Amino acid sequence: MMINSLTSPTIAPPEHFISVQGLCKSFAGQPLYEDFNLDLPNNQLVSVFGPNGCGKSTLINMISGLIPIDRGEIWIHGKPIRRAKIGYVFQNYRDSMFPWMSAYDNIAYPLRVKGMAERDCRDRVERLIQTFNIRLDLKRYPYSFSGGQQQLVSILRALVAEPEVLFLDEPFSALDFETTLFVRDKLQEIFMATGIPMLMVVHNLEEAVFLADTVLLLSKRPTHLVEAVPFTVPRPRTPDTLTSAEFIEVSRHCLEIFRQEMRK
Amino acid sequence: MTASSVRSSNSSAQDSLIRSVDRLLPLVGVLVLFGVWWLIAISGFVNPVLLPTPIATIGTLITGILTGVMLPDFIATVLRTFSAFLMAAAVGVPIGVALGSSEKLYRSMEFLIDFFRSTPASALIPLFILFFGISDFSKVVIAAFSAFLLIVFNSAYGVINAKQSRILAAKVMGANRWRVFKDVLLLESLPQTFIGLRSGISISLVIVIVAEMFIGTEQGLGKRIIDAQQVLNVSDMYASILVTGILGYFLNMLFLLLEKRFVHWSGK
Numbered sequence: 424m425m426i427n428s429l430t431s432p433t434i435a436p437p438e439h440f441i442s443v444q445g446l447c448k449s450f451a452g453q454p455l456y457e458d459f460n461l462d463l464p465n466n467q468l469v470s471v472f473g474p475n476g477c478g479k480s481t482l483i484n485m486i487s488g489l490i491p492i493d494r495g496e497i498w499i500h501g502k503p504i505r506r507a508k509i510g511y512v513f514q515n516y517r518d519s520m521f522p523w524m525s526a527y528d529n530i531a532y533p534l535r536v537k538g539m540a541e542r543d544c545r546d547r548v549e550r551l552i553q554t555f556n557i558r559l560d561l562k563r564y565p566y567s568f569s570g571g572q573q574q575l576v577s578i579l580r581a582l583v584a585e586p587e588v589l590f591l592d593e594p595f596s597a598l599d600f601e602t603t604l605f606v607r608d609k610l611q612e613i614f615m616a617t618g619i620p621m622l623m624v625v626h627n628l629e630e631a632v633f634l635a636d637t638v639l640l641l642s643k644r645p646t647h648l649v650e651a652v653p654f655t656v657p658r659p660r661t662p663d664t665l666t667s668a669e670f671i672e673v674s675r676h677c678l679e680i681f682r683q684e685m686r687k
Numbered sequence: 688m689t690a691s692s693v694r695s696s697n698s699s700a701q702d703s704l705i706r707s708v709d710r711l712l713p714l715v716g717v718l719v720l721f722g723v724w725w726l727i728a729i730s731g732f733v734n735p736v737l738l739p740t741p742i743a744t745i746g747t748l749i750t751g752i753l754t755g756v757m758l759p760d761f762i763a764t765v766l767r768t769f770s771a772f773l774m775a776a777a778v779g780v781p782i783g784v785a786l787g788s789s790e791k792l793y794r795s796m797e798f799l800i801d802f803f804r805s806t807p808a809s810a811l812i813p814l815f816i817l818f819f820g821i822s823d824f825s826k827v828v829i830a831a832f833s834a835f836l837l838i839v840f841n842s843a844y845g846v847i848n849a850k851q852s853r854i855l856a857a858k859v860m861g862a863n864r865w866r867v868f869k870d871v872l873l874l875e876s877l878p879q880t881f882i883g884l885r886s887g888i889s890i891s892l893v894i895v896i897v898a899e900m901f902i903g904t905e906q907g908l909g910k911r912i913i914d915a916q917q918v919l920n921v922s923d924m925y926a927s928i929l930v931t932g933i934l935g936y937f938l939n940m941l942f943l944l945l946e947k948r949f950v951h952w953s954g955k
Contacts, residue, residue, distance in 0.1 A: 487859065488859075489855055489858075489859060509859070511856070511859045513852055513855075513856060515852065518850045518852040518853060519852050519853060519855075519856040520856075521853065521856075521870070521871070521874070522952030522955060523874045523877075523951075523952055532857075532860060532870075533860040533861060536857075536860055536861045536862045536866060537861060564951065564952065566952055566955040580860075584860070584861075
Protein backbone atom coordinates (compact mmCIF):
# COMPACT_ATOMS: atom_id res chain seq x y z
CA MET A 424 0.00 0.00 0.00
CA MET A 425 3.07 2.25 -0.10
CA ILE A 426 2.46 5.33 -2.20
CA ASN A 427 5.06 6.06 -4.84
CA SER A 428 6.14 9.51 -3.79
CA LEU A 429 7.29 8.18 -0.44
CA THR A 430 10.01 6.11 -2.02
CA SER A 431 11.36 8.92 -4.17
CA PRO A 432 14.93 9.67 -3.03
CA THR A 433 15.36 13.13 -4.56
CA ILE A 434 14.97 16.46 -2.79
CA ALA A 435 11.39 17.67 -2.77
CA PRO A 436 10.03 18.52 -6.14
CA PRO A 437 7.24 21.08 -5.80
CA GLU A 438 4.59 18.36 -5.60
CA HIS A 439 5.64 17.65 -2.01
CA PHE A 440 4.47 20.02 0.68
CA ILE A 441 6.82 18.45 3.18
CA SER A 442 10.04 16.62 2.52
CA VAL A 443 12.26 15.22 5.26
CA GLN A 444 15.66 13.71 4.49
CA GLY A 445 17.91 11.82 6.91
CA LEU A 446 16.37 13.33 10.03
CA CYS A 447 18.10 12.40 13.31
CA LYS A 448 17.02 13.39 16.77
CA SER A 449 17.88 11.95 20.16
CA PHE A 450 16.81 12.85 23.67
CA ALA A 451 19.31 12.33 26.51
CA GLY A 452 21.38 10.01 24.32
CA GLN A 453 18.37 7.87 23.37
CA PRO A 454 17.77 8.00 19.61
CA LEU A 455 14.17 8.89 18.80
CA TYR A 456 14.56 9.37 15.05
CA GLU A 457 17.41 7.83 13.05
CA ASP A 458 17.76 8.61 9.38
CA PHE A 459 14.05 9.33 9.03
CA ASN A 460 12.71 10.15 5.57
CA LEU A 461 9.30 11.46 4.59
CA ASP A 462 7.73 12.98 1.50
CA LEU A 463 4.16 14.16 1.68
CA PRO A 464 2.28 14.75 -1.58
CA ASN A 465 0.85 18.23 -2.01
CA ASN A 466 -2.77 19.24 -1.37
CA GLN A 467 -3.31 16.49 1.15
CA LEU A 468 -4.52 16.29 4.68
CA VAL A 469 -2.11 13.89 6.36
CA SER A 470 -2.61 12.51 9.83
CA VAL A 471 0.07 10.97 12.02
CA PHE A 472 -0.75 8.02 14.23
CA GLY A 473 1.41 5.76 16.37
CA PRO A 474 2.02 4.31 19.82
CA ASN A 475 2.54 6.52 22.86
CA GLY A 476 5.99 8.01 23.15
CA CYS A 477 6.95 7.37 19.53
CA GLY A 478 7.34 11.10 19.01
CA LYS A 479 4.32 12.06 16.91
CA SER A 480 4.21 15.56 18.33
CA THR A 481 8.01 15.76 18.28
CA LEU A 482 7.89 15.01 14.55
CA ILE A 483 5.55 17.86 13.66
CA ASN A 484 7.33 20.16 16.10
CA MET A 485 10.61 19.47 14.31
CA ILE A 486 9.06 19.90 10.88
CA SER A 487 7.43 23.17 11.94
CA GLY A 488 10.70 24.39 13.46
CA LEU A 489 9.47 24.56 17.06
CA ILE A 490 12.23 22.23 18.28
CA PRO A 491 15.70 21.89 16.77
CA ILE A 492 16.85 18.75 14.97
CA ASP A 493 20.21 17.01 15.40
CA ARG A 494 20.83 16.25 11.73
CA GLY A 495 18.99 16.07 8.45
CA GLU A 496 17.07 18.34 6.12
CA ILE A 497 13.50 19.53 6.22
CA TRP A 498 11.87 21.28 3.28
CA ILE A 499 8.45 22.89 3.17
CA HIS A 500 7.34 23.45 -0.43
CA GLY A 501 10.99 23.14 -1.36
CA LYS A 502 12.05 25.87 1.08
CA PRO A 503 13.82 25.68 4.44
CA ILE A 504 11.51 26.10 7.46
CA ARG A 505 12.47 29.64 8.32
CA ARG A 506 11.46 30.87 4.87
CA ALA A 507 8.16 29.00 4.81
CA LYS A 508 4.89 30.47 6.06
CA ILE A 509 3.34 28.02 8.48
CA GLY A 510 0.32 27.92 10.75
CA TYR A 511 0.28 25.88 13.94
CA VAL A 512 -2.71 24.79 16.03
CA PHE A 513 -1.79 23.71 19.54
CA GLN A 514 -3.28 20.84 21.46
CA ASN A 515 -4.45 22.98 24.32
CA TYR A 516 -6.29 26.10 23.18
CA ARG A 517 -6.46 27.27 26.79
CA ASP A 518 -2.68 27.53 27.05
CA SER A 519 -2.00 28.81 23.58
CA MET A 520 -4.54 31.61 23.19
CA PHE A 521 -3.79 34.99 24.76
CA PRO A 522 -6.54 35.49 27.36
CA TRP A 523 -5.70 39.19 27.76
CA MET A 524 -6.68 39.84 24.14
CA SER A 525 -10.16 39.63 22.63
CA ALA A 526 -10.81 36.77 20.21
CA TYR A 527 -10.48 39.29 17.38
CA ASP A 528 -7.08 40.48 18.59
CA ASN A 529 -5.96 36.88 18.98
CA ILE A 530 -6.85 36.12 15.38
CA ALA A 531 -5.25 39.32 14.11
CA TYR A 532 -2.07 38.82 16.15
CA PRO A 533 0.01 37.06 13.44
CA LEU A 534 -0.83 39.92 11.03
CA ARG A 535 0.14 42.59 13.57
CA VAL A 536 3.42 40.81 14.27
CA LYS A 537 4.16 41.11 10.56
CA GLY A 538 3.48 44.84 10.83
CA MET A 539 0.35 44.86 8.69
CA ALA A 540 -1.72 48.07 8.80
CA GLU A 541 -4.75 48.00 11.08
CA ARG A 542 -7.24 48.37 8.21
CA ASP A 543 -5.73 45.49 6.26
CA CYS A 544 -5.81 43.34 9.41
CA ARG A 545 -9.49 44.08 9.83
CA ASP A 546 -10.26 43.26 6.20
CA ARG A 547 -8.32 40.02 6.36
CA VAL A 548 -10.03 38.84 9.57
CA GLU A 549 -13.45 39.88 8.22
CA ARG A 550 -12.88 37.92 5.03
CA LEU A 551 -11.73 34.88 6.96
CA ILE A 552 -14.75 34.74 9.25
CA GLN A 553 -17.11 35.34 6.35
CA THR A 554 -15.54 32.58 4.28
CA PHE A 555 -16.10 30.05 7.02
CA ASN A 556 -19.39 31.44 8.21
CA ILE A 557 -18.21 31.96 11.78
CA ARG A 558 -20.93 33.39 14.01
CA LEU A 559 -19.01 34.40 17.09
CA ASP A 560 -18.86 37.74 18.85
CA LEU A 561 -15.12 38.26 18.44
CA LYS A 562 -15.07 41.21 20.82
CA ARG A 563 -15.35 38.72 23.66
CA TYR A 564 -12.37 37.21 25.43
CA PRO A 565 -11.37 33.65 24.50
CA TYR A 566 -12.17 32.17 27.92
CA SER A 567 -15.82 33.23 27.55
CA PHE A 568 -16.27 30.79 24.64
CA SER A 569 -16.86 27.05 24.78
CA GLY A 570 -13.91 24.72 24.22
CA GLY A 571 -14.88 24.00 20.62
CA GLN A 572 -15.30 27.69 19.81
CA GLN A 573 -11.92 28.45 21.38
CA GLN A 574 -10.23 25.77 19.31
CA LEU A 575 -11.98 27.18 16.23
CA VAL A 576 -10.65 30.65 17.06
CA SER A 577 -7.16 29.22 17.40
CA ILE A 578 -7.51 27.50 14.01
CA LEU A 579 -8.57 30.84 12.50
CA ARG A 580 -5.54 32.47 14.12
CA ALA A 581 -3.31 29.87 12.47
CA LEU A 582 -4.99 30.48 9.09
CA VAL A 583 -5.14 34.26 9.02
CA ALA A 584 -1.65 34.81 7.66
CA GLU A 585 -2.40 32.46 4.74
CA PRO A 586 0.10 29.75 5.62
CA GLU A 587 1.50 27.31 3.08
CA VAL A 588 1.11 24.46 5.56
CA LEU A 589 -1.05 24.02 8.62
CA PHE A 590 0.25 21.90 11.50
CA LEU A 591 -2.20 20.59 14.08
CA ASP A 592 -1.05 18.91 17.28
CA GLU A 593 -3.89 16.74 18.60
CA PRO A 594 -6.44 19.47 17.90
CA PHE A 595 -9.36 17.46 19.29
CA SER A 596 -7.80 15.95 22.39
CA ALA A 597 -8.88 18.73 24.76
CA LEU A 598 -12.46 18.68 23.43
CA ASP A 599 -15.47 16.62 24.39
CA PHE A 600 -17.20 14.41 21.82
CA GLU A 601 -19.83 16.90 20.72
CA THR A 602 -17.41 19.77 20.16
CA THR A 603 -14.96 17.40 18.46
CA LEU A 604 -17.60 16.76 15.80
CA PHE A 605 -18.16 20.50 15.38
CA VAL A 606 -14.47 21.39 15.07
CA ARG A 607 -13.84 18.39 12.80
CA ASP A 608 -16.55 19.51 10.39
CA LYS A 609 -15.24 23.08 10.39
CA LEU A 610 -11.73 21.82 9.76
CA GLN A 611 -12.89 19.77 6.78
CA GLU A 612 -14.78 22.79 5.45
CA ILE A 613 -11.62 24.89 5.78
CA PHE A 614 -9.51 22.26 4.06
CA MET A 615 -11.95 21.94 1.17
CA ALA A 616 -12.22 25.72 0.75
CA THR A 617 -8.53 26.61 0.99
CA GLY A 618 -6.70 23.46 -0.07
CA ILE A 619 -3.96 24.28 2.43
CA PRO A 620 -2.05 21.06 3.05
CA MET A 621 -2.30 19.93 6.65
CA LEU A 622 -0.23 17.68 8.86
CA MET A 623 -2.15 16.60 11.93
CA VAL A 624 -1.14 14.49 14.93
CA VAL A 625 -4.07 12.47 16.25
CA HIS A 626 -4.27 10.08 19.18
CA ASN A 627 -7.43 8.31 18.11
CA LEU A 628 -7.55 5.99 15.11
CA GLU A 629 -11.03 7.00 14.00
CA GLU A 630 -10.01 10.68 13.99
CA ALA A 631 -6.83 9.79 12.16
CA VAL A 632 -8.64 8.06 9.30
CA PHE A 633 -11.83 10.10 9.03
CA LEU A 634 -10.38 13.39 7.74
CA ALA A 635 -7.18 12.13 6.17
CA ASP A 636 -6.02 11.58 2.60
CA THR A 637 -3.05 9.71 4.00
CA VAL A 638 -2.54 8.15 7.43
CA LEU A 639 1.09 7.89 8.51
CA LEU A 640 1.58 4.94 10.85
CA LEU A 641 4.68 5.27 13.01
CA SER A 642 6.54 2.52 14.88
CA LYS A 643 7.78 2.43 18.46
CA ARG A 644 11.10 4.20 19.02
CA PRO A 645 13.50 4.51 17.34
CA THR A 646 10.70 5.70 15.17
CA HIS A 647 10.30 4.88 11.52
CA LEU A 648 7.42 5.07 9.10
CA VAL A 649 5.69 1.71 9.02
CA GLU A 650 3.22 2.54 6.31
CA ALA A 651 1.48 5.47 4.66
CA VAL A 652 -2.10 4.34 4.19
CA PRO A 653 -4.20 6.23 1.64
CA PHE A 654 -7.88 6.91 2.35
CA THR A 655 -9.63 8.13 -0.77
CA VAL A 656 -13.33 8.48 0.09
CA PRO A 657 -14.50 11.74 -1.56
CA ARG A 658 -15.24 14.84 0.53
CA PRO A 659 -17.23 16.07 2.27
CA ARG A 660 -17.07 13.14 4.62
CA THR A 661 -20.13 12.74 6.79
CA PRO A 662 -21.25 10.47 9.63
CA ASP A 663 -22.16 7.98 6.87
CA THR A 664 -18.49 7.77 5.98
CA LEU A 665 -17.89 6.10 9.32
CA THR A 666 -20.01 3.12 8.25
CA SER A 667 -18.75 2.91 4.66
CA ALA A 668 -16.94 -0.25 3.62
CA GLU A 669 -13.78 1.62 2.71
CA PHE A 670 -13.56 3.43 6.07
CA ILE A 671 -14.00 0.18 7.94
CA GLU A 672 -11.43 -1.60 5.78
CA VAL A 673 -8.80 1.17 6.15
CA SER A 674 -9.40 1.45 9.91
CA ARG A 675 -9.10 -2.32 10.28
CA HIS A 676 -5.87 -2.33 8.28
CA CYS A 677 -4.39 0.53 10.37
CA LEU A 678 -5.39 -1.15 13.60
CA GLU A 679 -3.80 -4.41 12.51
CA ILE A 680 -0.50 -2.69 11.74
CA PHE A 681 -0.69 -0.77 14.98
CA ARG A 682 -1.15 -3.98 16.97
CA GLN A 683 1.68 -5.70 15.11
CA GLU A 684 3.92 -2.77 16.05
CA MET A 685 2.85 -2.94 19.69
CA ARG A 686 3.77 -6.64 19.82
CA LYS A 687 7.34 -6.00 18.57
CA MET B 688 -53.03 32.22 39.43
CA THR B 689 -52.65 28.47 39.62
CA ALA B 690 -51.54 26.62 42.67
CA SER B 691 -48.16 25.67 41.22
CA SER B 692 -47.26 29.23 40.23
CA VAL B 693 -48.16 30.38 43.75
CA ARG B 694 -45.87 27.76 45.15
CA SER B 695 -43.01 28.70 42.83
CA SER B 696 -43.32 32.42 43.60
CA ASN B 697 -43.39 31.54 47.27
CA SER B 698 -40.26 29.46 46.99
CA SER B 699 -38.43 32.13 44.96
CA ALA B 700 -39.23 34.65 47.72
CA GLN B 701 -37.83 32.14 50.17
CA ASP B 702 -34.74 31.71 48.04
CA SER B 703 -34.03 35.43 47.96
CA LEU B 704 -34.55 35.58 51.72
CA ILE B 705 -32.03 32.79 52.20
CA ARG B 706 -29.63 34.54 49.88
CA SER B 707 -29.84 37.84 51.78
CA VAL B 708 -29.36 35.99 55.06
CA ASP B 709 -26.30 34.30 53.55
CA ARG B 710 -24.86 37.69 52.69
CA LEU B 711 -25.00 38.65 56.38
CA LEU B 712 -22.92 35.61 57.43
CA PRO B 713 -19.59 37.53 57.64
CA LEU B 714 -21.18 39.71 60.35
CA VAL B 715 -21.66 36.69 62.62
CA GLY B 716 -17.96 36.51 63.53
CA VAL B 717 -17.87 40.25 64.20
CA LEU B 718 -20.89 40.03 66.51
CA VAL B 719 -19.38 37.05 68.33
CA LEU B 720 -16.12 38.96 68.86
CA PHE B 721 -17.96 42.03 70.17
CA GLY B 722 -20.11 39.79 72.38
CA VAL B 723 -17.10 38.06 73.97
CA TRP B 724 -15.30 41.37 74.32
CA TRP B 725 -18.32 42.94 75.97
CA LEU B 726 -18.75 39.98 78.38
CA ILE B 727 -15.09 40.14 79.43
CA ALA B 728 -15.26 43.92 79.83
CA ILE B 729 -18.32 43.88 82.14
CA SER B 730 -17.33 40.69 84.00
CA GLY B 731 -14.73 42.51 86.05
CA PHE B 732 -11.96 39.99 85.26
CA VAL B 733 -10.02 42.73 83.53
CA ASN B 734 -9.44 46.20 84.89
CA PRO B 735 -11.87 48.49 83.01
CA VAL B 736 -9.03 50.97 82.63
CA LEU B 737 -7.30 48.44 80.37
CA LEU B 738 -10.34 47.17 78.48
CA PRO B 739 -13.23 49.52 77.70
CA THR B 740 -16.47 48.01 76.40
CA PRO B 741 -16.85 47.70 72.62
CA ILE B 742 -19.62 50.31 72.78
CA ALA B 743 -17.32 52.86 74.41
CA THR B 744 -14.58 52.04 71.87
CA ILE B 745 -16.85 52.41 68.89
CA GLY B 746 -18.22 55.60 70.41
CA THR B 747 -14.66 56.97 70.58
CA LEU B 748 -14.05 55.78 67.02
CA ILE B 749 -17.15 57.52 65.71
CA THR B 750 -16.48 60.80 67.55
CA GLY B 751 -12.86 60.56 66.40
CA ILE B 752 -14.04 60.30 62.82
CA LEU B 753 -16.83 62.90 63.11
CA THR B 754 -14.75 65.55 64.87
CA GLY B 755 -11.82 64.87 62.59
CA VAL B 756 -9.21 64.54 65.35
CA MET B 757 -7.98 61.28 63.86
CA LEU B 758 -7.91 62.63 60.34
CA PRO B 759 -4.39 64.17 60.31
CA ASP B 760 -2.94 60.92 61.69
CA PHE B 761 -4.93 58.85 59.23
CA ILE B 762 -3.87 60.97 56.27
CA ALA B 763 -0.22 60.94 57.33
CA THR B 764 -0.18 57.15 57.56
CA VAL B 765 -2.02 56.67 54.27
CA LEU B 766 0.34 59.07 52.48
CA ARG B 767 3.42 57.30 53.84
CA THR B 768 2.01 53.90 52.95
CA PHE B 769 1.23 54.93 49.40
CA SER B 770 4.52 56.74 48.81
CA ALA B 771 6.38 53.68 50.06
CA PHE B 772 4.27 51.43 47.89
CA LEU B 773 4.65 53.56 44.77
CA MET B 774 8.43 53.74 45.17
CA ALA B 775 8.58 49.97 45.64
CA ALA B 776 6.31 49.23 42.68
CA ALA B 777 8.05 51.66 40.33
CA VAL B 778 11.41 50.03 40.99
CA GLY B 779 10.29 46.51 41.85
CA VAL B 780 8.10 45.56 38.89
CA PRO B 781 10.63 46.41 36.13
CA ILE B 782 13.49 44.79 38.06
CA GLY B 783 11.38 41.73 38.82
CA VAL B 784 10.33 41.30 35.20
CA ALA B 785 13.93 41.77 34.06
CA LEU B 786 15.21 39.22 36.58
CA GLY B 787 12.47 36.79 35.57
CA SER B 788 13.28 37.00 31.88
CA SER B 789 16.74 35.59 32.48
CA GLU B 790 16.87 32.39 34.48
CA LYS B 791 20.61 32.84 35.17
CA LEU B 792 20.16 36.41 36.38
CA TYR B 793 17.36 35.34 38.69
CA ARG B 794 19.26 32.37 40.11
CA SER B 795 22.21 34.63 40.90
CA MET B 796 20.00 37.05 42.82
CA GLU B 797 17.65 34.49 44.36
CA PHE B 798 19.57 33.94 47.58
CA LEU B 799 19.91 37.65 48.23
CA ILE B 800 16.19 38.26 47.73
CA ASP B 801 15.21 35.25 49.84
CA PHE B 802 17.58 36.29 52.60
CA PHE B 803 16.25 39.81 52.91
CA ARG B 804 12.70 38.58 52.49
CA SER B 805 13.27 36.35 55.53
CA THR B 806 14.82 39.16 57.57
CA PRO B 807 12.12 40.94 59.59
CA ALA B 808 12.05 44.46 58.17
CA SER B 809 11.61 45.88 61.66
CA ALA B 810 15.08 44.53 62.51
CA LEU B 811 16.50 46.86 59.88
CA ILE B 812 14.89 50.03 61.27
CA PRO B 813 17.96 51.04 63.32
CA LEU B 814 20.12 50.61 60.23
CA PHE B 815 17.82 52.81 58.19
CA ILE B 816 17.83 55.41 60.95
CA LEU B 817 21.64 55.48 60.74
CA PHE B 818 21.52 56.14 57.00
CA PHE B 819 18.44 58.32 56.63
CA GLY B 820 18.04 59.82 60.09
CA ILE B 821 14.69 60.02 61.80
CA SER B 822 13.11 61.93 58.93
CA ASP B 823 9.80 61.16 57.32
CA PHE B 824 11.74 59.85 54.34
CA SER B 825 13.40 57.25 56.52
CA LYS B 826 10.03 55.68 57.45
CA VAL B 827 8.94 55.63 53.84
CA VAL B 828 12.21 54.12 52.61
CA ILE B 829 12.18 51.22 55.01
CA ALA B 830 8.55 50.40 54.20
CA ALA B 831 9.39 50.70 50.50
CA PHE B 832 12.33 48.34 50.94
CA SER B 833 10.14 45.59 52.43
CA ALA B 834 7.45 46.04 49.79
CA PHE B 835 10.10 46.10 47.06
CA LEU B 836 11.36 42.63 48.01
CA LEU B 837 7.88 41.12 47.82
CA ILE B 838 7.11 42.83 44.53
CA VAL B 839 10.41 41.86 42.86
CA PHE B 840 10.06 38.26 43.92
CA ASN B 841 6.49 37.91 42.71
CA SER B 842 7.03 39.71 39.38
CA ALA B 843 10.07 37.57 38.68
CA TYR B 844 8.13 34.41 39.45
CA GLY B 845 5.28 35.50 37.23
CA VAL B 846 7.66 35.78 34.28
CA ILE B 847 9.54 32.57 35.10
CA ASN B 848 6.32 30.57 35.31
CA ALA B 849 4.86 31.98 32.10
CA LYS B 850 3.16 29.25 30.05
CA GLN B 851 5.77 27.88 27.62
CA SER B 852 3.04 27.06 25.13
CA ARG B 853 2.01 30.72 24.85
CA ILE B 854 5.61 31.77 24.28
CA LEU B 855 5.91 29.06 21.60
CA ALA B 856 2.63 30.17 20.05
CA ALA B 857 3.91 33.74 19.77
CA LYS B 858 7.21 32.55 18.30
CA VAL B 859 5.57 30.32 15.71
CA MET B 860 3.45 33.30 14.63
CA GLY B 861 6.67 35.16 13.94
CA ALA B 862 7.07 37.27 17.09
CA ASN B 863 10.65 38.33 17.83
CA ARG B 864 12.13 38.38 21.35
CA TRP B 865 10.94 41.89 22.10
CA ARG B 866 7.37 41.14 21.02
CA VAL B 867 7.35 37.90 23.01
CA PHE B 868 8.46 39.91 26.02
CA LYS B 869 5.97 42.74 25.59
CA ASP B 870 2.96 40.78 24.30
CA VAL B 871 3.31 37.57 26.30
CA LEU B 872 5.78 37.59 29.21
CA LEU B 873 4.67 40.91 30.71
CA LEU B 874 1.00 39.98 30.62
CA GLU B 875 1.61 36.40 31.73
CA SER B 876 3.32 37.78 34.83
CA LEU B 877 0.48 40.18 35.70
CA PRO B 878 -1.58 37.85 37.95
CA GLN B 879 1.50 37.03 40.02
CA THR B 880 2.64 40.66 39.95
CA PHE B 881 -0.69 41.68 41.42
CA ILE B 882 -0.21 39.23 44.26
CA GLY B 883 3.12 40.95 44.89
CA LEU B 884 1.53 44.41 44.76
CA ARG B 885 -1.21 43.37 47.17
CA SER B 886 1.26 41.90 49.66
CA GLY B 887 3.44 44.96 49.06
CA ILE B 888 0.79 47.47 50.12
CA SER B 889 0.01 45.37 53.21
CA ILE B 890 3.62 45.17 54.33
CA SER B 891 4.02 48.91 53.62
CA LEU B 892 1.23 49.66 56.07
CA VAL B 893 2.68 47.31 58.69
CA ILE B 894 6.16 48.81 58.48
CA VAL B 895 4.89 52.40 58.37
CA ILE B 896 2.93 51.81 61.60
CA VAL B 897 5.93 50.19 63.29
CA ALA B 898 8.24 52.97 62.09
CA GLU B 899 5.85 55.62 63.35
CA MET B 900 5.91 53.99 66.79
CA PHE B 901 9.63 53.30 66.81
CA ILE B 902 11.18 56.27 65.06
CA GLY B 903 8.63 58.80 66.28
CA THR B 904 6.78 61.38 64.25
CA GLU B 905 4.45 64.35 64.57
CA GLN B 906 1.47 62.60 63.02
CA GLY B 907 0.52 59.05 62.16
CA LEU B 908 -1.69 56.25 63.43
CA GLY B 909 1.30 54.37 64.88
CA LYS B 910 2.21 57.39 66.98
CA ARG B 911 -1.42 57.89 67.98
CA ILE B 912 -1.66 54.30 69.25
CA ILE B 913 1.56 54.48 71.28
CA ASP B 914 0.71 57.95 72.68
CA ALA B 915 -2.75 56.82 73.77
CA GLN B 916 -1.19 53.78 75.42
CA GLN B 917 1.36 55.92 77.27
CA VAL B 918 -1.33 58.11 78.89
CA LEU B 919 -3.71 55.14 79.37
CA ASN B 920 -6.29 56.67 77.05
CA VAL B 921 -7.31 53.12 76.20
CA SER B 922 -10.52 53.73 74.30
CA ASP B 923 -8.59 56.00 71.93
CA MET B 924 -5.91 53.33 71.63
CA TYR B 925 -8.45 50.64 70.73
CA ALA B 926 -10.24 53.00 68.35
CA SER B 927 -6.94 53.81 66.60
CA ILE B 928 -6.11 50.11 66.32
CA LEU B 929 -9.52 49.54 64.73
CA VAL B 930 -8.80 52.34 62.26
CA THR B 931 -5.53 50.71 61.18
CA GLY B 932 -7.41 47.42 60.77
CA ILE B 933 -10.10 49.05 58.67
CA LEU B 934 -7.44 50.81 56.61
CA GLY B 935 -5.58 47.55 55.97
CA TYR B 936 -8.78 45.76 55.06
CA PHE B 937 -9.83 48.39 52.53
CA LEU B 938 -6.37 48.59 50.98
CA ASN B 939 -6.56 44.85 50.39
CA MET B 940 -10.07 45.17 48.93
CA LEU B 941 -8.92 48.01 46.68
CA PHE B 942 -6.15 45.87 45.24
CA LEU B 943 -8.44 42.89 44.79
CA LEU B 944 -10.81 45.12 42.81
CA LEU B 945 -7.97 46.53 40.71
CA GLU B 946 -6.77 43.00 40.07
CA LYS B 947 -10.20 41.88 38.93
CA ARG B 948 -10.39 44.88 36.63
CA PHE B 949 -6.92 44.58 35.07
CA VAL B 950 -6.32 40.83 35.21
CA HIS B 951 -9.78 39.77 34.09
CA TRP B 952 -8.46 36.43 32.82
CA SER B 953 -6.95 35.34 36.11
CA GLY B 954 -8.06 31.83 37.05
CA LYS B 955 -10.01 31.34 33.82
